[in-house]
């Protein structure tokens with residue numbers, strides 16, 4: 001669809017769900033992809049599938065909450081493929097479900113570290129590499145909870161709102177220097193992140209999506225890869241929903 005030939009991409013949390021779908025799509029469209037995940041074996045399984053299809057990728061273990069590992073991930077892209085033009089800050093975790101008055105403080109810290117600070121650390125090291133590579137494009141994975149609230153998910157909601165703000169700030173700073181930065185806001189998507197949700201809650205979540213079902217990781221990847229592509233050359237600093245109508249209510 002889009003043509004990422006001779007481009008190098010980095011996808012965090014690429015061992016599962018949305019990140020894996022984006023990594024596969026970028027590789028199929030010609031990119032050389034660094035697939036990182038806190039679970040190396042998950043990233044390696046995605047890379048094995050990409051390589052089996054005759055495409056190019058390498059796996060790396062990375063905890064995005066550690067800034068030094070964000071630096072290393074960018075360095076691996078530069079050392080392995082010689083450049084970095086595309087980055088997807090996707091890694092994320094679900095919160096412990098508590099009201100704010102009963103916040104689990106350690107859970108708050110971890111969700112903010114991974115879901116918000118992890119994106120900032122990624123940008124911190126990706127942007128200089130993109131500048132050095134002649135420009136490029138970044139997508140940060142937020143959520144419908146980047147603009148909406150939800151009960152018993154304060155850390156996640158705060159982090160995903162923060163990702164939207166961080167995206168706008170970075171986009172303004174680098175728009176004139178050839179780097180576009182956008183955020184994607186998925187509705188509820190059928191990925192392992194939703195595993196373990198009781199059937200009645202799953203049905204209630206489906207009911208929040210006017211389209212009558214949850215989304216797929218590939219439907220999120222379609223939007224993310226479009227935003228990363230040259231076809232989206234006038235799109236930066238914005239937040240794009242892929243939510244089956246959830247936010248239209």
Ligand SMILES: NC(=O)c1ccc[n+]([C@@H]2O[C@H](COP(=O)([O-])OP(=O)(O)OC[C@H]3O[C@@H](n4cnc5c(N)ncnc54)[C@H](O)[C@@H]3O)[C@@H](O)[C@H]2O)c1
Nearest residue numbers: 013015016017018038063064091092143188189191192193
């Ligand atoms: N599934 C949904 O309904 C949904 C909705 C909106 C937004 N999102 C967001 O989409 C992104 C991807 O979620 P998903 O649904 O594909 O979940 P997932 O659990 O299938 O995949 C997330 C991946 O991130 C990895 N990961 C977790 N912590 C990490 C860390 N500290 N460093 C590196 N990797 C780490 C996990 O090992 C996993 O492979 C997340 O940011 C999530 O918040 C998901």
